[in-house]
């Protein structure tokens with residue numbers, strides 16, 4: 001159970017090869033995962049495949065000079081797809097910068113994520129237009145507090161705690177093992193516990209914070225640390241989409257009744273931190289190979305085949321993903337640049353003399369070139 | 374952005390602390406989305422008693438005694454603002470705002486631009502600031518330059534009871550984040566609070582008319598400038614005093630007009646002078662009123678040192694004598 005003493009293994013429903021694990025200990029989680037039909041599971045697989053194709057194509061675009069930077073999520077799709085499906089429609093998600101699957105799941109368009117990394121926009125999309133998907137947050141762990149405050153607001157609104165899981169709202173905050181060391185991450189736990197906020201912190205422990213191993217961040221399991229703050233906490237195999245779904249669903253449904261929770265998802269950043277990084281300087285290919293054998297997409301595919309899904313259905317998903325990625329490439333190559341008024345237009349909600357003066361000064365300066373010679 | 378509502382029918386005399394308290398009460402009565410957050414602001418009423426009685430009237434869901442963590446307070450206020458609330462934060466003392474610095478300058482200030490205007494941040498951060506109270510370290514600072522330098526924030530500082538009341542009402546009504554610097558040494562100084570605001574949140578006003586030298590400042594410094602003007606008057610020099618009121622944006626028109634009238638300007642502030650609000654005022658006057666100036670614009674500031682132990686605060690903080698010394702130097706040209 002979530003409050004139990006130190007576990008030696010994360011909660012797991014699929015083994016490393018993708019076969020179902022049936023133990024007494026995971027019976028509760030198997031029951032929750034049983035809510036997912038074969039079609040649901042196939043759809044989850046499809047989202048992972050699409051995200052990966054998008055991710056790889058975006059990496060290519062960066063190498064070709066079309067993006068300033070790319071942040072790959074390779075290997076973390078299983079943790080994310082479980083969380084995406086665990087969240088209910090009314091829930092609000094606060095991502096870091098690597099939550100591409102969650103963004104796409106909620107309806108963010110690929111090109112909107114790309115806009116951030118080609119330098120066209122800081123936020124990419126409007127959270128008012130995309131259901132419950134807040135924008136990326138680059139200053140590590142700062143959104144642990146924004147999400148907690150938002151959850152406090154839900155509670156003040158009386159929009160949780162009625163006992164009706166179909167309407168009670170909850171929040172999820174996504175961050176990493178490195179972020180867990182930030183003061184804001186701890187303050188988020190303090191405020192969430194203090195105000196019994198309807199929030200689940202979903203921590204993808206991908207073993208690395210750029211080049212620093214998770215052992216430097218904590219000598220003690222992160223989920224155990226969260227218990228010390230008074231939250232319910234669970235440790236889940238993040239490369240097992242079914243386990244990620246089951247555990248997160250349970251934690252979220254407790255959160256919406258006033259018990260904030262913490263999920264540590266055991267996963268691995270299979271790629272570089274970003275396209276600026278060189279993992280050969282700090283980790284071994286043996287380690288990478290060991291985790292590649294636990295790739296969440298491969299595990300889910302094996303599981304689907306065991307349920308009778310045929311290769312054609314899986315191949316069709318691959319095909320569709322390749323087309324979407326190619327489409328994203330075309331859109332990126334055709335995309336225009338931001339207008340210079342963007343610099344001034346969104347800083348203040350109310351009139352501001354410096355914005356007016358400087359917008360005008362820039363326009364006059366630019367017009368000076370146009371009228372020349 | 375003009376304040377409306379439950380104003381008293383006629384002017385009432387009260388100390389700045391009470392003027393702030395009544396502004397909070399009226400704002401909370403007018404809009405149930407207004408929340409107060411801070412340390413010890415509940416049953417205690419805050420260490421300066423500015424929130425006195427509000428917890429009793431509005432309860433713990435509107436007056437939040439928070440955990441003792443400034444980043445946490447500001448960061449969760451941002452989330453509450455995303456949810457539609459209008460948090461008014463009390464930072465206990467100026468020197469304790471820095472644990473929340475990132476949440477103010479990188480999060481709160483930039484949030485609207487990061488969202489291309491889709492999300493606004495109607496958050497007020499009240500900070501009792503400045504010296505003259507003989508307190509221990511970290512309790513007497515003037516951090517305004519950090520915030521005035523940050524795009525996305527508005528920074529204001531009242532000097533009178535009327536401004537304390539109405540500027541706080543206006544700040545709470547603003548859809549932008551406002552850093553509201555309260556001159557704590559003047560909390561118990563009384564003044565009239567009028568039934569309606571007489572100026573906008575970002576207006577600079579002439580606090581005393583004069584013709585020889587313009588003195589410019591904000592917050593508690595305005596009282597020092599008025600005192601200096603009084604002494605100068607007795608010595609035959611007529612000083613005009615301009616109360617900045619707003620440090621970001623700065624209302625240049627009355628400042629430039631006054632500089633053009635007198636041709637001599639002294640800018641005074643408690644904060645260290647290097648890269649300060651006073652520097653911006655001096656530079657802009659030099660740019661815009663150059664041909665009217667009879668003397669260089671002079672700055673009188675705290676020293677570029679940490680705020681000293683209380684026994685030395687009178688040496689550190691500009692007083693009327695230091696202002697008058699600058700007036701004499703300006704007149705020597």
Ligand SMILES: Cc1ncc(C[n+]2csc(CCOP(=O)(O)OP(=O)(O)O)c2C)c(N)n1
Pocket residue numbers: 098138139140175176177178179180206208209210269273
């Ligand atoms: C406050 C802050 N410090 C440093 C950085 C630079 N930085 C970006 S990502 C990162 C590592 C984050 O690691 P983790 O939290 O484990 O997330 P992951 O990148 O592994 O998903 C660092 C140091 C930052 N963005 N913000």
Ligand SMILES: [Mg+2]
Pocket residue numbers: 176177178204205206207208209210
């Ligand atoms: Mg990490």
